[in-house]
Amino acid sequence: xxxxxxxxxxxxxxxxxxxxxxxxxxxxxxxxxxxxxxxxxxxxxxxxxxxxxxxxxxxxxxxxxxxxxxxxxxxxxxxxxxxxxxxxxxxxxxxxxxxxxxxxxxxxxxxxxxxxxxxxxxxxxxxxxxxxxxxxxxxxxxxxxxxxxxxxxxxxxxxxxx
Numbered sequence: 091x092x093x094x095x096x097x098x099x100x101x102x103x104x105x106x107x108x109x110x111x112x113x114x115x116x117x118x119x120x121x122x123x124x125x126x127x128x129x130x131x132x133x134x135x136x137x138x139x140x141x142x143x144x145x146x147x148x149x150x151x152x153x154x155x156x157x158x159x160x161x162x163x164x165x166x167x168x169x170x171x172x173x174x175x176x177x178x179x180x181x182x183x184x185x186x187x188x189x190x191x192x193x194x195x196x197x198x199x200x201x202x203x204x205x206x207x208x209x210x211x212x213x214x215x216x217x218x219x220x221x222x223x224x225x226x227x228x229x230x231x232x233x234x235x236x237x238x239x240x241x242x243x244x245x246x247x248x249x250x251x252x
Contacts, residue, residue, distance in 0.1 A: 098129070108144035112226065116141040151227055154220050158230050161213050165238055168209050172241065175199050175206070176248055183251070200252050207245050210238050 099110040115122040117140045122132060134140065147155065179199055182192055217231050217238075 096125075102142060106142060106144075107146040108142065109147060112144040112147075114143040116143065151222060151224055154222050154227055155230065157220055158217070158227070158234055161217055161234055162237070164209070164213055165234065165241065168206050168213075169241055171202070172206050172244060172248070175202055176244075179248065179251060196252055200249065203245055203249050203252070207242060210242050210245070213238055 096110070099113055102108065102113060102115075103110055117132065117134055117138065122134075122140065129135075178195070181187065182195055182199075187195060214235060217234055220227075220231060222228060222231075
């Protein structure tokens with residue numbers, strides 16, 4: 091499959107309301123993908139016909155997509171917190187903390203790990219509450235769930251180290 095410049099995909103989205111991710115462009119029976127190849131190299135010239143297949147997002151789907159993106163953003167913040175906690179744990183295990191302070195620090199890390207688990211569970215519950223028959227939205231939800239589940243697995247591994 092040949093390509094079309096992303097700028098054109100954005101312009102098509104502005105005119106039609108079909109997001110780039112849902113655009114399927116056909117020229118002379120071949121699908122044109124988004125890439126950096128100039129249209130002239132694809133045989134497209136002034137007056138050429140390009141067929142657009144795609145579906146606009148509905149306002150309800152837009153709202154669900156925004157909520158899923160918010161969940162992803164929240165998950166990234168939790169992941170950053172977990173990375174920080176793992177770094178602290180490694181520092182303690184590597185002997186960078188006096189022995190008399192270790193127990194208190196490990197207890198603090200344990201509590202924060204539990205907090206991360208609880209936040210992940212809330213995100214999963216939120217995702218579960220979002221209902222849509224749209225395949226792309228279900229796919230977005232599924233990928234978000236898988237990311238959060240892997241984060242929960244990482245929390246479990248970290249708690250085993252404590």
